[in-house]
Amino acid sequence: MHKKIFRSSLLTVCLVLIATIALIMGFLFHFFEKQIQAELANEAGFLAQAVENEGIGYFDGFDDKNSRPSRNNRVTWIGKDGTVLFDSRVDASELDNHADRDEIKTAMKDGKGMSTRYSKTLTEKTVNYAIRLSDGSVLRVSTEQYTVITILMGMLQPILITISVALILTLALSARVSKAIIEPVNRLDLDVPENNDTYEELTPLLRKIANQKETIEEQLADARKNQKEFNLITENMSEGFLVIDADANLLTYNSAALNLLEITPPADRSVLLFCRAKEFRGVISDALSGIRAEDIMARDEHSYSLIANPVFEGETVIGAVVVILDITEREKRDTLRREFTANVSHELKTPLTSISGFAELMKAGDVPEKDVVDFSESIYDEAQRLITLVNDIIKISELDGQSIPFESEPVDLYELSKEVIGRLENEAEKRQVTFHLIGDRAEIMGVYKILEEMLYNLCDNAIKYNKENGTVDVLVNQTGDSVNVIVRDTGMGISPAHQGRVFERFYRVDKSHSKKVGGTGLGLAIVKHGAMYHHAKISLESTVDVGTAITIAFAKI
C-alpha cells in the first residue's frame, strides 16, 4: 500500500510536470507566432507604401546591409509575372520564378497572402507575408522563427534541472505522504478492532472484523469444549477407541488404544502399521465396506473383542469407528464358570448314580436280606454327601451374592478355634493327628457362623491332607494392624503349580483321590469367600511333602 501510494503520487506529479511544460510551451509559441505575423504584416505595409512612393529606387538603400541594422527580415519584390525583381539577401537574378509560391499566389489573388514553410531539418520555420502593390507586383517580407523542437533543445538544460529538482522534491514528499497515510493503518490494533481511532472509512471494516473475531472466538470455544468433552470421554474409557478414514488411516485414538496397539507417533498413518492380525484386518475391511463387524482377537496372551462400525456420509462410507475391549478377564471367568458347571454336575451326579444303582438293585429284589442294611447305609451315606454338597453350594452362593445380611458381632478367634478343634477331635484321633492351639485371645468384628465355617474347613483340610502322626498348629496372634489366624499342617503340601488354584470351586489337586479323602471340593472356596466377606487377606505357603500354612489376616477392630 505504501509503495502503491508512493508510486501513484510520483506518477501524478511527473505527468502534471510534463503536461505543464508542454502546455506552456505550446501557448507561448502560439503567442509569439501571432506577434511575429502581426509585425510582419505591419512591416510589409510600411514597405509597400514606401515602394509605391519611391519605386525600385527605394531598395537602393538596402544594398548596404549595415545601414539598417535592425532590418534582419528578408524583403523580396516580385514582378507581376513572378520574376524576382529584388531580394534583400540574395542576388535577384539567381532566384527562379516565384509565381507558384503559396503566399504570392494568394497575394496576387486576394491582395495579401501568408505562408509558413519548414526547413528540411524542421529546426527552422520561415513565415512569409506578401502584399500586392497597385501595379500588380508583390512585395514579400519573410522572417525565420525557431520551431518548438529548437526552442525545446535550447531550453533543455533549464527544463532538465527543473524536472530533476521537482522529481527529488516529489520523491521526498511522496515518501512522507504515503508514510503518513499508511501510519494509522499500520498502527491498527486488530486484537481490539473497535478501539482504534483511525480513518472513518475504515470503521465498517473494523466493525466487521470485530464481529467476525467474536464469532470465531465463540466457535473456537465451542470446538474446544467439544474436543475436551470428547477427550474426557475417550480418555477415561478403558476400551481402546480408534477412528479411521476410508483409507484405513488413523484419525483419532485414545490412550487405551495407544497402549493396546502400541501406537507410535506420528499416528496419521495406516492403522495396519500397528496391528495386522487377521481378525483386525477383517473387521476393518468389513466396516469400510459398510458392514458392522465384531470379532475376537488374541494378542500377547490377551483376548480382545473388536467392534467396528462404519461411518456414513450420505451413502458413502467415509471411515470407521473401532472399539477394542480387553476381554481377557471375562474370557477367564467364562472358562471358570464353564468348569464350575461341569464340576457341579459331576459332583452331583456321582452320588446320585450310586444311590440310583443301589436302589435299582433293591427294587429288583436281587439283594439278599442281610445286605439290605449295608445297601441302605450306602444310600444314606451318598445322600448325606449330596446334602453336604448342596449345603456348601448354598453357603458359597450366599457369600458370593452377599444377599443375606449377616449380623456382625465381636468374635474371639482364640475361643472359636478352641471350639472348632473340639469338634474335630474325633476325626483327628481317627487319623492320628494332634492339634496344637497357640496364641491368645483376639477379638474381631465378624459373623460368627461364617468364621466358624472358615476355621472348620481349614482345620478339616489340615487333618484330611495330613500324614499319619502329623500335627496341626493353629496360631492366633496379633500384629500391628491385623489379627492373624494361621493353620499349619505337616501334610503332603501343594506344589506351586496348584497353589494359585486351590481356592477355586471344585478344584482338586489330585482328582483321582477325591472320593477317598472325601469333601466337596468347596472347602477352600468357602474360606476364600468368607475372607472376602470380612475383607481379610489370605496367604498360602506350602512345600510339597513338608506341609502347608494358610494365614488369614483380619483387620483389627
Next chain:
Amino acid sequence: MRNKFDRQLSQLNTELITMGALCEEAITNAVRYLTDNDEDSRIMCLDADTQIDKKERDIETLCLKLILQQQPVAKDLRIVSAALKMISDMERIGDQASDIVEIAPYAARKGTLGETHIREMAEAAIKMVSESIDSFVKMNLDIACLVIEHDNIVDDLFDKVKRELIKSIAEGQDDAEALMDLFMIAKYFERIGDHAENIAEWVIYSITGAHRKNSEKPLRKEE
C-alpha cells in the same frame, strides 16, 4: 495430482502390509498343521496362499500404474521398485507354506518330528517372516539387519536337521520316504528364511538406496 500420488503410495503401503500379514498367516498355519495336524489350519493356509497370489497381482498393477502415471523419482521410486521385488518374495513364501501343507500328510511326523530340530526351524522361519514384515511396516533398518543375521540361524538349523534325518535313515528308524518328505519340508523352511532375508534387503534398499548385494557400502550408517 500430488495428492493422488500420495494416496496411491499409502494404498501401496497398506496392501503390502496386508500381503505380509497374509504370509505370516500362511506360514503360521502351515506350521500348526505340521505339528498339530489341525485340519482348519490347513484350509486357512491354502486360503491365505490364494489371497497372497491375488494380492501379488493387485500390487503389481498398482506399482505399474504408479510408475507410468506418476513417474516417481528418488525415494518414491525406490519404494515402488522395492515393492515390486518384495511381492515376488512374499508370493514365494505363500507358495512354500502351501507346499509344506501339501506334503505334510506324507512326512514322518510322529516321533521323528519331535526328535529333530524342525520345530525350531519352523519357529525361526516364522520369526524371520514376521520380523521382515515388521521391518517393512516400521521402515526400521535395525529390524531388517536383524532378519539378515537370523538367516544364519535357520541355515544352521537346516544343517542340523539334515544330519539328524541322515542318521534316522541310516538307523532305519522310520520309513525313508517319509523322512525324505520331512527333509523337503526342512528345505522349504530354509527357503522361506531366504525369502524373508530378501524382503529385509529390499527394505534396506528402500530406506538407504543401497542394496546389500550390489554395494560395498556398510548397511548401517556410521554414527
